[in-house]
Amino acid sequence: MRDYSKQGKGKGPEKSRLLTAEEAEQTRALLRQGCQVWEIALSIQRSKPAVRAALERDQDLAGQLTEKKKGKWSxxxxxxxxxxxxxxxxxxxxxxxxxxxxxxxxxxxxxxxxxxxxRPTEQQRLPLVPPDGDLSEREQEVLEARMKDIKPSAEWAAHILALIPTPVKHILAASAPPTASTLKALEWQDTSRMGVYAWVLRPKLNNPLQMEDFVYVGSATKWDSGLSGRKSQHQRRKGRENKIPRLIRTNHLNRKGPFLTLLSMQLESPEPGEVLKARQLIILAEAVLTVWLGALGEVNRDSYGEEQKRL
Missing domain, CATH: 1.10.10 (Arc Repressor Mutant, subunit A)
Structure with missing residues (x-):
């Protein structure tokens, strides 16, 4: 789920900048599909005020806007x-x-x-069984069928690897999780592209029994801000950060640690369906990189290579 709450709250220059010819053509195509202003803004990576301003200036475009969208929900x-x-x-x-x-x-x-x-129907409700009871034949069949629906790694691994920069690939191919110094050598892309990032957090207290650094791996999938917007959200302590403040408070961490780009993605098409697919791929990449970088907690370095093989 993505946060649309600030969509369209762009800065002054964004509001006044005219749509390019390509953006206007994309807007026209989306209007013919019955899309509303918020959907168009999301698809062409512009703010809602910019789209509204374009409609006010171009009566031909404005005439194609459906006052109230009807039909099947996308x-x-x-x-x-x-x-x-x-x-x-x-x-x-x-x-x-x-x-x-x-x-x-x-x-x-x-x-x-x-x-x-x-809400489950009567047919969908299964009889209560002890948590440690054996699976019924039907339950076993359902689980096996659902496992078959999972896409094999060949269908998504190539897409993810193609998006990862070479310096990050060197880290992922290593026999042990990276040190904080290794991660800090990576670059940060201040971009509105979707992507996966790492945030290195260092404890405020000099406790020799405590891990020196913590690594938080997160994703940025918001159309109008991407990686740069996600970093700003962390720094302003706003948005859905339920897990991070708890991590910082519990371990007495300093929020001033560096942000590093692990992966970024430029969409080929502004179509809403393509946007959704891109978000799904980014979330999957976040999960994979979290495991690969040992960001789930303490990882046995001797077993790190085996963890990579299993993935």
Whole structure:
């Protein structure tokens, strides 16, 4: 799930900068698909004010904007709706409808549909069994079927490796997790691209019994800010940082540690479906790099090579 809360809150120059010819053509194509302003801004990596300004200047474009979107909900709309629901204690249908460019009744029906889909039917409810009881034949068949649906590593490993810079590849190919000095030698890309990053945190206290440095591996998948926006979010201590403050407080860490880019990705297409696929790949890369770099906690250096082989 991605945070759309600041989408469109760009800086002054962004609001006044005209759309390029390519962006205008992409906007026109997305309008023909029935996309709303927020979807277009997300797809072409511009702020909502910039898109609205373009529509105000170009009546031909403005005429293609659907006042209220109808029909089937896209995956991106559902993701945005879930984000909106997660940000409010008491959901307001009218406000969510305004942000989504839908009727309030359409938003209400979609919420009810999602609730119904999450509620198990009588047929789906399995009888209660002891946690340590043997699996039934049906449970075994279900597990085996679901495992078959997992994509083999050949389908995603090549994509991830192609995005990783050579210096990071040298670290990943080593026989032991990197030291803090090795990681700090990596570069930081101040970019709006999606990506995976490492944050090296050093304890404030000089305790010889404590690990010298901690490494947090995270991902940046927000369209309008990417890696640079995620770093800024950490530094301003805003956003969904539930785990990080706890890590910092518990281990008495200094927040001023360096940020390092492990992987960045430029999307080939602004289509909402492609954006969703890119986010999924970045999240998978984050999990893989977390394990490879030993950022889950203490890792036995002797077994590190075996961990890589299993992956």
């Amino acid at each position: 995956d991106l709309e559902i993701e945005y709706l879930l984000e909106l629901l997660g940000r409010c204690r008491v959901p307001c249908l009218k406000e969510m409808a305004r942000l989504l460019g839908r009727d309030a009744s359409s938003v209400g029906r979609q919420i009810n549909k999602m609730v119904a889909e999450r």
